[in-house]
Amino acid sequence: MKISIKGEEFTLPGQPVSVGAQAPDFKMQDLEDTVKTLADFQGKPTIISVVPAIETRICQLQTKRFNQEAGNMPEVNLVTVSTDSKETQANWCASEGVTMTMLRDEDREFGKAYGLYLAEKDFDTRALIVLDTNGQVAYVKVSEEVSEEPNYRAALDIVNSLI
Structure with missing residues (x-):
């Protein structure tokens, strides 16, 4: 799959999950250094918001945006994944008052398994993934242009249909 970053084109080496x-x-690991697995999020629909670098x-x-939305949806798991450090x-x-679950893809294994790891930049590319209550992929959208916001409404509509 081809993606671009401010017009510069790259190819993801793997196929994104389908x-x-x-x-x-x-x-x-989350911010408390608790190891989280897919099983920890089953039982509720889950939005996995993948971002390349949280400080951009x-x-x-x-x-x-998803932190605000999740505050109104207790029946949904919301996770942000990035390759950033815990610190x-x-x-x-802390500076932004964000309380959602943040997971670190430090070894890049999540990005590789989900087809989102961009080796040339050493990060997971921007994507939204929605899982049903059993961990089956209900929606996936990899941003074709990494420097643009994703379609939040599409992911939220899928989540709402799963509740």
Whole structure:
């Protein structure tokens, strides 16, 4: 799949997860250093918001937008995944008042398993993934232009249909 960053084109080496597939399992740590796996999010629909770098403008907008939405949806799991360090994630969340679950893809295994890892930039590209209550992929959208905001409404509409 081709993506671009401010017009510069790149090719993702893998295929992003597809709708209807069982989501690959993962192990990532949250801000409390608790290891989270796919099983921790089953039982509720889950939005996985993947951002390349939490301290950049579009990543901040995306994370804040879903943090606001999640506050109104207790029946939905909301997770942001980035390749940022714990310190970077924690400092940003503290300064912005963001309380959602933040997971670190430190070893890039999540990005590789989900087909989102861009080796040339050493980060997971921008994407929105919605999982049903059993961890099956109900929606996936990889942003073709990483420097643009994703379609929040499309992901939220899918989540609402799963509630």
